[in-house]
Amino acid sequence: MKNVSDVIIVGGGPCGLFTALNLAKQGVNVAVFEEHSEIGVPSHCPGHLSINGLKKLGLYPLPAEIVENNFHGAVFHSPKGTSFSVHFSQPVTCVVNRVLFDNHIAEIAEEAGVHYHLNSRVESLIIEDGFVKGVVVRKKGRNEEFLANIVIDAEGVSSRILRQVGLSCLNRHMFVNGVQAEVENVKSTNLDTVEVFFGKDYAAGFYAWLIPKQDGKAKVGLATKTGNPHELFQKFMLRHPTASRKLRTAKILQVAFHPLTLGGPIEKTYSNGFLVVGDAASQVKPTTGGGVIWGMTCARIASKVAYEALSENDFSSNVLSRYQVQCEGILDFDANIMLRIRKMLNAMSDENMDNVISLLKKLKLDETFQGFQDIDLQGQSLLRLLRSPKMLVALFYFSLLYLSANP
Numbered sequence: 001m002k003n004v005s006d007v008i009i010v011g012g013g014p015c016g017l018f019t020a021l022n023l024a025k026q027g028v029n030v031a032v033f034e035e036h037s038e039i040g041v042p043s044h045c046p047g048h049l050s051i052n053g054l055k056k057l058g059l060y061p062l063p064a065e066i067v068e069n070n071f072h073g074a075v076f077h078s079p080k081g082t083s084f085s086v087h088f089s090q091p092v093t094c095v096v097n098r099v100l101f102d103n104h105i106a107e108i109a110e111e112a113g114v115h116y117h118l119n120s121r122v123e124s125l126i127i128e129d130g131f132v133k134g135v136v137v138r139k140k141g142r143n144e145e146f147l148a149n150i151v152i153d154a155e156g157v158s159s160r161i162l163r164q165v166g167l168s169c170l171n172r173h174m175f176v177n178g179v180q181a182e183v184e185n186v187k188s189t190n191l192d193t194v195e196v197f198f199g200k201d202y203a204a205g206f207y208a209w210l211i212p213k214q215d216g217k218a219k220v221g222l223a224t225k226t227g228n229p230h231e232l233f234q235k236f237m238l239r240h241p242t243a244s245r246k247l248r249t250a251k252i253l254q255v256a257f258h259p260l261t262l263g264g265p266i267e268k269t270y271s272n273g274f275l276v277v278g279d280a281a282s283q284v285k286p287t288t289g290g291g292v293i294w295g296m297t298c299a300r301i302a303s304k305v306a307y308e309a310l311s312e313n314d315f316s317s318n319v320l321s322r323y324q325v326q327c328e329g330i331l332d333f334d335a336n337i338m339l340r341i342r343k344m345l346n347a348m349s350d351e352n353m354d355n356v357i358s359l360l361k362k363l364k365l366d367e368t369f370q371g372f373q374d375i376d377l378q379g380q381s382l383l384r385l386l387r388s389p390k391m392l393v394a395l396f397y398f399s400l401l402y403l404s405a406n407p
C-alpha cells in the first residue's frame with residue numbers, strides 16, 4: 001500500500017514544525033520527516049528571540065520552563081573595549097531552550113494531528129511530469145517512497161533536495177561558521193543584558209555573544225568567516241580584552257558547531273508541488289543570523305498558500321508562487337537593507353569599528369536607539385531612527401569610513 005499525505009515536510013526544525021502545525025490546524029493531513037531520533041537534538045543555536053516576533057507568531061507567552069531569561073537591552077563592545085549600551089524599559093528579547101522550544105511546537109502540532117517519522121532521512125524527491133509528487137526516505141537501512149500533493153523543504157542550511165527541482169541553493173560565500181557553548185562560572189554579567197563583541201581577530205565577518213541565563217549559566221559563542229571556530233572560541237574566552245575578564249575561568253559544559261547563512265533569502269522558493277522554508281531558503285537576518293522568527297513567519301505563509309493550493313486542487317508554480325510574493329512583501333525591504341549593513345560591517349576595519357562605537361557613545365545615541373522598536377525588521381526601524389539628527393550624523397560618519405576603506 002502507498003504512503004500518502006496531503007503535505008510532506010522535510011525536516012523537524014522550528015520552521016518545518018510550524019508549517020506542519022499551521023496546516024494541521026486547518027485539517028490538512030501532514031507528515032514530518034526528521035533524520036534524527038529526537039526533535040530539537042542536537043541543538044546548535046542559543047535561541048535568542050524577539051518577544052515582539054513571538055507575539056506576532058501567536059507563540060507568546062511561551063511556557064515558563066522554555067524561557068531561560070528575558071532582556072531589556074544589549075551592550076556592544078568594540079574590538080578595543082569601548083562599549084555602547086541600549087536599554088529598554090520593557091524586556092524586548094528572550095533566550096529560549098531550543099530543545100524545549102522545538103519540542104513545544106512539535107507537541108502542539110502532534111495534538112493538531114501531525115504525524116512524525118523520526119530516524120527518517122529524505123534522500124530525494126519523486127518528480128513526475130515536472131511536479132514533485134513525494135519523497136524517497138531512508139529508514140532502518142531501507143528506502144521507502146511517500147507520496148503527497150505538496151512537499152515542503154525545511155531541511156535547514158544543508159539545503160540539498162531543492163537542487164533536484166532546479167532551485168539555487170544557498171550562497172556559501174555568505175556562510176559563517178558558528179560555535180555555541182553553554183558555560184558556567186561567568187564573572188560579572190548583567191542578567192538583563194545581552195553582550196555582543198566585535199573584532200576580526202575573534203569573529204571576522206560576524207561577532208561573539210554572551211547571553212546570561214537566570215540559572216547562573218550563560219550561552220557564549222561566536223561565528224567567523226575565517227579560521228578555526230574552536231580555536232577562536234578558546235582564544236576569545238582567554239584573551240579577548242573585555243570578554244576574557246568574564247570568561248577566563250568559565251567552564252564549558254556543552255559545545256556545538258554549525259554554519260549560519262547570512263546571504264538573505266534565496267531567489268526562488270517554489271516549484272510545481274514544492275516550497276522551501278526557513279534556513280533552507282536562507283530566511284535569516286543577514287545582520288544577526290537570527291532565523292527562527294523570520295523562518296517561522298515564512299512557514300506560516302507557506303502553510304496558508306499550501307492550504308489554498310489544496311483547496312483549489314492546483315499544485316502548480318502558478319499558485320505556489322503566492323508564497324514567495326507574500327514573503328517578499330514582509331521581508332524584502334528589510335532583508336536588502338540588512339544585507340547591505342552586513343557587507344558594510346564586514347568591510348570595516350577594527351579601528352573603524354572602534355571609532356563608530358565611540359561616536360555612538362559620545363553622541364549619547366542610546367536614547368535614540370530606544371526607538372529601534374522592531375529588531376526583526378531592522379531596515380524599517382533604522383529608517384525611523386534616521387529622523388533623529390544625531391543618527392544622521394552617525395550614519396554620515398559610518399558612510400565616510402566605509403567609502404574611505406572601499407574607494
Ligand SMILES: Cc1cc2nc3c(=O)[nH]c(=O)nc-3n(C[C@H](O)[C@H](O)[C@H](O)COP(=O)(O)OP(=O)(O)OC[C@H]3O[C@@H](n4cnc5c(N)ncnc54)[C@H](O)[C@@H]3O)c2cc1C
Nearest residue numbers: 011013014015035045048122155156178278279290291292
Ligand atoms: C551558532 C548559531 C547561533 C544561532 N543563533 C540564533 C539565535 O540566537 N536566534 C535565532 O533566531 N536564530 C539563531 N540561529 C539560526 C537558527 O538556528 C536557524 O535559523 C533555525 O534553527 C532554522 O530553523 P529551520 O527549521 O529552518 O532549520 P533547522 O533548525 O536547521 O532544522 C532542520 C531540520 O531538518 C533536519 N533535516 C535536514 N535534512 C534532512 C533530510 N534530508 N531528511 C530529514 N530531516 C532532515 C535536521 O536534522 C533538522 O532537525 C543560530 C544558528 C547558529 C548556527
